[in-house]
Amino acid sequence: MHSDLPGPDDAKWQLKDLLAELEGESDRAAAIVGTAWMDGLLAEMLGLYLIDHKESKDLLKGTLGLYARRIKMAFCLGVITGEEKADLETIGEIRNLFAHRIHRSAFTNSRIAALCRQLTLGSRFVARPQEASPRELFNVTVSALAYNLGNMKLSLRNRRLKPLFGTDAPEETVAA
Numbered sequence: 001m002h003s004d005l006p007g008p009d010d011a012k013w014q015l016k017d018l019l020a021e022l023e024g025e026s027d028r029a030a031a032i033v034g035t036a037w038m039d040g041l042l043a044e045m046l047g048l049y050l051i052d053h054k055e056s057k058d059l060l061k062g063t064l065g066l067y068a069r070r071i072k073m074a075f076c077l078g079v080i081t082g083e084e085k086a087d088l089e090t091i092g093e094i095r096n097l098f099a100h101r102i103h104r105s106a107f108t109n110s111r112i113a114a115l116c117r118q119l120t121l122g123s124r125f126v127a128r129p130q131e132a133s134p135r136e137l138f139n140v141t142v143s144a145l146a147y148n149l150g151n152m153k154l155s156l157r158n159r160r161l162k163p164l165f166g167t168d169a170p171e172e173t174v175a176a
């Protein structure tokens with residue numbers, strides 16, 4: 001397969017999968033799946049900034065293993081904009097409300113709906129954002145972010161860092 005042809009690694013291809021999953025799920029599942037998708041894309045992007053080594057993998061699972069830390073690091077590296085950072089943080093808040101409340105978790109819940117109304121990126125793609133449902137704003141924002149992050153991931157793939165002096169040092173001598 002030619003590398004310029006769209007396929008499973010293409011942002012548009014993945015976006016179709018995400019949209020199908022978000023639309024077919026309950027409110028709770030959509031919130032959790034959408035946020036997990038964002039978290040996975042952030043981890044992949046950050047991984048492309050690191051050398052291919054066990055220490056890098058450990059860093060992504062440890063210190064950078066939390067969604068909020070991945071957002072901060074991506075922002076500090078200039079990989080995401082301030083607007084994307086704010087939307088990703090709001091999506092995390094929405095996910096937490098769904099994940100930690102057993103009853104009455106729905107996009108129509110006043111607190112969750114208010115957070116969805118704070119999402120700015122997706123509102124650009126909705127004809128009348130003020131009339132859109134909170135779930136629609138959430139799904140469109142997650143989709144827009146997935147597209148942006150997916151494209152960034154693809155562009156970073158060609159620029160992965162190489163170690164300056166190699167990584168052939170014994171594991172116990174690699175600095176933490």
